[in-house]
Amino acid sequence: MTARRLRRAAWLVAAVLAAALPAAGTAAADTPAATVTVNVRAGLATMPDTGVGANHAVWDSQLGTDTVADLLGGAGVRTLRYPGGSYGDIYHWKDNTAPGGYVAPNTDFDTFMGGVRRAGAQPIIIANYGTGTPQEAADWVRYANVTKGYGVRYWEIGNELYGNGHYGANWEADNHADKSPTAYANGVVAYADAMKAVDPSVRIGAVLTTPANWPDGIVGSGDSATWNQTVLSIAGPHIDFVILHWYPTGSTAAEALATTEPVSDMLFQARQQITRYAGADSGRIGIALTEMNTPVGLNTQPGALFAADAYSAMLENGVFTVDWWDVHNGGTKLSTVAGYPDYGDAGLLSSATCLEGGACEPALNTPFAPYYGIKMFSAFARPGDQFVRAGSTDPLIAAHAARRPNGDVAVLLVNKDPDQARAVTLDYAGYTPAATAQVSTFTNGATSFTTSSGPAGSQTLPPYSLTTLVLHPAPPVTAAPAAPGQPAATATDRTATISWPAAAPGGHPIAKYEVYRQAGAVSEQWGESTGTSLEVGNLVPGSRYTVNVLARDTAGNVSWSSPPLTFTTGVPATSTCTVRMTDVNDWASGFVGSVHVTATGVVGDWTLTFTWPTARQRVTSGWNGTWTQTGSTVTVTSSASLAAGADPGFVADYGGPNILPTAFTLNGVLCAAG
Known part of the structure; x- marks a missing residue:
């Protein structure tokens, strides 16, 4: 983690990596078939103008250059984050220094803003919490928005401060004697007050832990609650958005490409926490995913597929920006992924690094595959488009869709099979497309898209490919009503x-x-x-x-x-039984749970039943009762007296967000909350 953020790029120019563009081919008789349903009636979030973002860093000597700005603008990047991950907590903007880290020449704030403007983007700035002060941050707001008129709207208060040693791991600079979530939350309030006193229009963001990612769910030594509960309870009324980072795990490309499945649950849980803890009017608080990358195929085709799929999943669930780590990062280790050299480089663009053994990356600023994945996503979903539901019968085909203001519908199809094409039939609910669509495809090893016309109802997806269809409505087009407002x-x-x-x-x-x-x-x-x-x-x-x-x-x-x-939905206000489940001790991949049960009129054996909200939660052991789980349904049987209450407990594993159940039945009777 530290190496990812503090890498010093070695700008060594190497030969351009040549890559041939495979032909798409036609469906063979044994090509697996799938059906994709696009449901225009099922609207999701609207694509914001801040949606597609990337991280920029002061150790990157290419920061703000015309070449990089033009590449980022050409890929549809509309948000750039500065000064770069953990550098945010050691960086001092007035003299462009980062004690303990390397700052490349010509990477000051004004240079960064020049690149932002050339790219047609807007900035997200990390105000230094770890080694800075509220006054330093307020002075930065004054310089940016009053003196220079840059209109910088989004300001994060620090970066990954839960990594300051409070929970054991220590990679984030934090000079405060008190490193608890309470201290950070109070600091956020002080920063917000100072910065908004200069410019009330700025939007302030607080760092949260990402659901199901360490240290989510953990209560630290001396704390009374988790990081998220503490920060939201104290700072919630003073902030405008929260900050999540997501680096999913996986040792193979297949595992990496499956990590987008729990995204909707992850964001649902984050929104639940905001609603529960952030106070009145918590609906105004947005969610920003300001760092993300893939665990496998950092600069080859799995990274491209992951990028397009993950940007779609995050933004259709209401995140207002997704910022890839990183524009440049530098190679770490040469391997072969999906038939092509992978340098272990988390950057979108080549740093021209030469590795041990003499292998060198392509020429400086050569786009890697994830760059094209982001560019394909930007062509698929544009600001103002409304995402709509799409689904596939094949788990190796991811499908996303968006409806445009002019009535067009765009469909993004991701074939995650590295070896086989897929023959896809497309069904449309609530929409009748014209027979022919514009079709763009990005295949394994390619350095550009192919674009042609094709049928709206069927496509053959090459192995390891991204395909976007843009569909026009079949005539006649009539003046329909406007959409109803937020229900x-x-x-x-x-x-x-x-x-x-x-x-x-x-x-x-x-x-x-x-x-x-x-x-x-x-x-x-x-x-x-x-x-x-x-x-x-x-x-x-x-x-x-x-x-x-x-x-x-x-x-x-x-x-x-x-x-x-x-x-x-909830549970009855009153019942003959009450149940309360508590997360007693959590370690971000499992937890010890306690269930308190009371009832009247129950004598002898009893059975408590509940269903986990996700398919990724499982009881591994239990006590004070006999525990069994079938699918997502859990039963506990016991003969303990319920007059004064019984307390069966358990240990459970979870992969993905740990959303606790709220509905329980005792001998078939729905219980009230305990």
């Missing part, structure tokens, strides 16, 4: 009342609204209303639901979908 819900254990702002009519009056539940890549209509609310029943207690609202006019024209609403 809200009030839920009980088995019912929910969903309400929404009215939609503006198009060419005809609005006749009704239709409410759809997202069920994977398809939608289930829950009901319709001529007003702006709908009550639904027969829901499952303790379950998560995501819904959209569409408007239909008197001519049958249907609007875009509303923004998504995700809510969770």
